[in-house]
Amino acid sequence: GGGVIGRYCDHPERFPGVEHFHTMRVAQPNGKFYSTDFLRQLCDLWDFRGSGLTNMHGSTGDIVLLGTTTPQLEEIFFELTHKLDVDLGGSGSNLRTPAACLGESRCEYACYNTQEACYNLTMEYQDELHRPAFPYKFKFKFDACPNGCVASIARSDMSFIGTWKDDIKIDQEAVKAYVGGEIAPNAGAHSGRDWGAFDIQKEVVGLCPSK
Numbered sequence: 551g552g553g554v555i556g557r558y559c560d561h562p563e564r565f566p567g568v569e570h571f572h573t574m575r576v577a578q579p580n581g582k583f584y585s586t587d588f589l590r591q592l593c594d595l596w597d598f599r600g601s602g603l604t605n606m607h608g609s610t611g612d613i614v615l616l617g618t619t620t621p622q623l624e625e626i627f628f629e630l631t632h633k634l635d636v637d638l639g640g641s642g643s644n645l646r647t648p649a650a651c652l653g654e655s656r657c658e659y660a661c662y663n664t665q666e667a668c669y670n671l672t673m674e675y676q677d678e679l680h681r682p683a684f685p686y687k688f689k690f691k692f693d694a695c696p697n698g699c700v701a702s703i704a705r706s707d708m709s710f711i712g713t714w715k716d717d718i719k720i721d722q723e724a725v726k727a728y729v730g731g732e733i734a735p736n737a738g739a740h741s742g743r744d745w746g747a748f749d750i751q752k753e754v755v756g757l758c759p760s761k
């Protein structure tokens with residue numbers, strides 16, 4: 551199945567300490583929200599059954615655990631799935647670990663719920679991860695807006711990018727209030743310095759990429 555990338559040394563008799571040094575991929579939580587309790591358990595497990603070296607996160611999106619031996623693989627898989635409530639990530643010709651930006655959970659730009667989409671597709675296709683059935687790898691990634699924080703276009707075969715439906719809604723009263731100086735630009739973040747009056751031509755119209 552997926553999730554384990556076998557690494558073997560060509561000269562085990564010369565380097566017995568790294569006879570095997572397998573990588574394990576573990577599915578990252580949606581939006582990469584962790585509790586310290588989970589991270590402690592993961593590190594304890596990897597210190598005990600692996601090298602202790604981690605990569606948070608690989609360019610696949612996974613939690614990457616670097617370096618363990620063949621007899622430890624099933625033990626680690628059991629601990630991950632039964633105690634930490636997390637599954638292996640993808641590798642090889644199968645579904646790769648889906649990844650989502652944190653979207654609606656924190657970001658004001660989100661146009662759809664990336665975490666829900668990512669969760670549902672992960673649950674639907676997780677079997678394809680454990681029993682590779684595809685002729686080649688396949689990746690879904692989810693960006694909730696065109697800023698593309700998970701770089702879904704570059705990193706996946708099928709990218710889901712949130713955009714607007716219908717006309718963009720503009721609160722003309724608020725725009726007037728910005729222009730008139732009643733609302734502080736950028737929520738007051740620049741208030742420590744004098745940036746001059748708000749200039750809609752320079753700061754909005756002149757920066758429009760469609761110009």
Ligand code: SF4
Nearest residue numbers: 651657660694695699
């Ligand atoms: S892709 Fe868009 S919605 Fe998602 S975190 Fe980035 S800016 Fe926010």
